[in-house]
Amino acid sequence: MPPGLPRKLRDRVSAGEKISGPAARRALTAAANTPRFEGRIVPRTFARKAAAFLARDGVVLFDNPDAMLICAFKRDNALCEPDPGANAPRQYDCRPGCGNTLRTDTRLLRERAAEIDQLAASAPGPLGRRLKKNADQLRETADAHDSTAQTTKAIA
Ligand code: SF4
The missing domain is CATH 1.10.287 (Helix Hairpins)
Structure with missing residues (x-):
């Protein structure tokens, strides 16, 4: 099984890669504890796991390859306007300036x-x-x- 996003993030920053974005600190904290949710379509099983993590600490990491960033999803400040109670971002509508963003390279x-x-x-x-x-x-x-x-x- 390939390493998940949190591990990849930890490995990359451990290797000295710099990160930017308003969610950088939050994402690093989450990387220590959260599972991997990758891609724009989140299967039902992952959505359930995401819901459990959101209920626990309010942050789930999502790869967003189309927007070339990592989303440290927190529903309350998501600019993609997820539905009330949503446990995943609307990555197809990712918007510049969102406080949930994190970048590792350009x-x-x-x-x-x-x-x-x-x-x-x-x-x-x-x-x-x-x-x-x-x-x-x-x-x-x-x-x-x-x-x-x-x-x-x-x-x-
Ligand atoms: S706008 Fe982009 S970074 Fe913000 S919550 Fe939605 S998908 Fe994540």
């Missing part, structure tokens, strides 16, 4: 930006400009991580 952000740049180069007029703007936003997010990320020691 490689995927920069790769995605480069891909979008290529699309923009061959797209006409307004579409090309929109794509370029999206790529710039991804790079800004990556730059923000690089300038604010801290080691676990600094966060603790």
Whole structure:
């Protein structure tokens, strides 16, 4: 069985990788205790386990590969507007600026930006400009991580 998200997170920060985001401290605490919930679709069995953990300490970690971040889900401050009583985020509607976010690296952000740049180069007029703007936003997010990320020691 591959190592779960909490273990991956612990291993990465132990190896000196820096992390950023408003949920960084909370996620590190949760990583010590929570199970893995991966992907945008959460099976019913995982949802039940997530509910139990939410009831206990209010935080469950979710990989959000599409948004290129980790979600330290807390329903009360989720910007994706989960239903009352929901025990998982609406990751398909992940929104910038949410207090539940945590990033560990920017490689995927920069790769995605480069891909979008290529699309923009061959797209006409307004579409090309929109794509370029999206790529710039991804790079800004990556730059923000690089300038604010801290080691676990600094966060603790
Ligand atoms: S908006 Fe994104 S980071 Fe915030 S709770 Fe929803 S999925 Fe998680």
